[in-house]
Amino acid sequence: xxxxxxxxxxxxxxxxxxxxxxxxxxxxxxxxxxxxxxxxxxxxxxxxxxxxxxxxxxxxxxxxxxxxxxxxxxxxxxxxxxxxxxxxxxxxxxxxxxxxxxxxxxxxxxxxxxxxxxxxxxxxxxxxxxxxxxxxxxxxxxxxxxxxxxxxxxxxxxxxxxxxxxxxxxxxxxxxxxxxxxxxxxxxxxxxxxxxxxxxxxxxxxxxxxxxxxxxxxxxxxxxxxxxxxxxxxxxxxxxxxxxxxxxxxxxxxxxxxxxxxxxxxxxxxxxxxxxxxxxxxxxxxx
Amino acid sequence: xxxxxxxxxxxxxxxxxxxxxxxxxxxxxxxxxxxxxxxxxxxxxxxxxxxxxxxxxxxxxxxxxxxxxxxxxxxxxxxxxxxxxxxxxxxxxxxxxxxxxxxxxxxxxxxxxxxxxxxxxxxxxxxxxxxxxxxxxxxxxxxxxxxxxxxxxxxxxxxxx
Numbered sequence: 001x002x003x004x005x006x007x008x009x010x011x012x013x014x015x016x017x018x019x020x021x022x023x024x025x026x027x028x029x030x031x032x033x034x035x036x037x038x039x040x041x042x043x044x045x046x047x048x049x050x051x052x053x054x055x056x057x058x059x060x061x062x063x064x065x066x067x068x069x070x071x072x073x074x075x076x077x078x079x080x081x082x083x084x085x086x087x088x089x090x091x092x093x094x095x096x097x098x099x100x101x102x103x104x105x106x107x108x109x110x111x112x113x114x115x116x117x118x119x120x121x122x123x124x125x126x127x128x129x130x131x132x133x134x135x136x137x138x139x140x141x142x143x144x145x146x147x148x149x150x151x152x153x154x155x156x157x158x159x160x161x162x163x164x165x166x167x168x169x170x171x172x173x174x175x176x177x178x179x180x181x182x183x184x185x186x187x188x189x190x191x192x193x194x195x196x197x198x199x200x201x202x203x204x205x206x207x208x209x210x211x212x213x214x215x216x217x218x219x220x221x222x223x224x225x226x227x228x229x230x231x232x233x234x235x236x237x238x239x240x241x242x243x244x245x246x247x248x249x250x251x252x253x254x255x256x257x258x259x260x261x262x263x264x265x266x267x268x269x270x271x272x273x274x275x276x277x278x279x280x281x282x283x284x285x286x287x
Numbered sequence: 288x289x290x291x292x293x294x295x296x297x298x299x300x301x302x303x304x305x306x307x308x309x310x311x312x313x314x315x316x317x318x319x320x321x322x323x324x325x326x327x328x329x330x331x332x333x334x335x336x337x338x339x340x341x342x343x344x345x346x347x348x349x350x351x352x353x354x355x356x357x358x359x360x361x362x363x364x365x366x367x368x369x370x371x372x373x374x375x376x377x378x379x380x381x382x383x384x385x386x387x388x389x390x391x392x393x394x395x396x397x398x399x400x401x402x403x404x405x406x407x408x409x410x411x412x413x414x415x416x417x418x419x420x421x422x423x424x425x426x427x428x429x430x431x432x433x434x435x436x437x438x439x440x441x442x443x444x445x446x447x448x
Contacts, residue, residue: 001331005289008309008355035333038351041310042331051309053356079345103421105336105399108345109352190420191334 032114074113093181126223130215131199153222180286299367325365336422339395365394386435
């Protein structure tokens with residue numbers, strides 16, 4: 001399986017990459033870790049005339065804390081997320097999620113920014129970003145804008161990232177101390193996408209839910225933020241009944257596509273189950 | 288045909304120069320141009336791990352890396368493990384523990400296990416199964432592969448004082 005012919009470019013700065021993107025327009029595709037794009041090119045579902053590799057741009061890498069935010073370069077790999085002491089301490093949800101992405105070899109190459117900006121609802125980070133209330137820095141030749149994760153995912157393979165823009169950084173507000181979180185993912189085997197998965201962040205005040213975020217992977221055209229389920233839990237105790245009601249509300253917004261992972265009914269049921277598991281685990285981790 | 292690009296990288300410690308089309312995958316450069324046929328073509332879809340090589344201290348599937356991405360890189364394949372006629376501890380361990388049946392997955396398994404032991408020198412069985420999960424063995428000989436990695440870890444660990 002060989003891709004169609006293309007020209008390869010390896011810029012070493014963001015302005016150079018933006019210049020190439022402007023020059024080649026629709027003919028160009030950005031290459032991050034390459035584990036979504038290269039398989040699509042090998043199958044000739046994608047046939048860019050110009051490939052702009054972002055892998056040689058140092059400023060797109062790295063994980064740091066700045067003010068109340070974690071700032072992660074878009075080309076930071078899954079493996080770098082997993083081994084980051086800063087994230088292990090301050091944002092374990094992102095580490096837990098990255099550990100469940102594909103397999104070890106893919107995680108050495110796959111990047112956070114690539115996973116998000118590809119717009120594939122089966123990817124894990126979109127839901128995790130929604131649950132963490134992240135925002136994304138999008139750079140163009142005319143400057144940069146910062147857009148929240150909520151609203152970024154427009155449709156399957158469709159995001160707010162405009163032609164000519166590059167995602168440079170992911171910003172995550174440092175979760176408050178005592179926040180519990182969980183990414184519960186059902187997959188058939190290592191390397192597969194989720195049949196269904198749920199990302200949860202949870203803050204308790206005594207026995208009452210102070211703040212909660214719930215987002216879902218691969219049960220709709222995009223990652224889904226479960227706003228009604230979140231609202232149903234705020235200010236309430238986390239009981240079997242309130243968790244079941246949240247799961248019911250989650251299931252009511254699911255719109256999955258039947259495939260080899262299961263039929264529609266099964267996937268919706270699993271989205272509910274993953275939500276229940278993620279809520280219970282997040283509760284056990286909250287204090 | 289798109290214009291070829293010159294790419295230089297180090298392969299098992301030796302400088303190599305190739306001229307390739309940008310669309311050429313690393314596995315094809317290694318096997319067809321550089322006669323390093325240890326990395327195998329299994330699935331060609333980055334699932335099976337038979338084509339695993341070590342690229343700049345990362346285990347990668349060379350069916351999903353372009354050769355042009357490897358400019359200046361340090362590449363290690365199974366051919367680089369034996370030194371001066373002596374097998375590497377991982378190769379010995381795979382022999383002693385019967386860590387292979389048909390052998391097709393073995394170069395990828397050993398190359399992946401090498402990087403794992405660099406990162407986690409004394410992995411538990413659970414860690415080995417988790418961090419080796421990108422390599423499939425169609426003979427399903429996983430039990431002895433795990434034992435071989437554990438055995439190699441012991442051989443490689445510094446002798447207790």
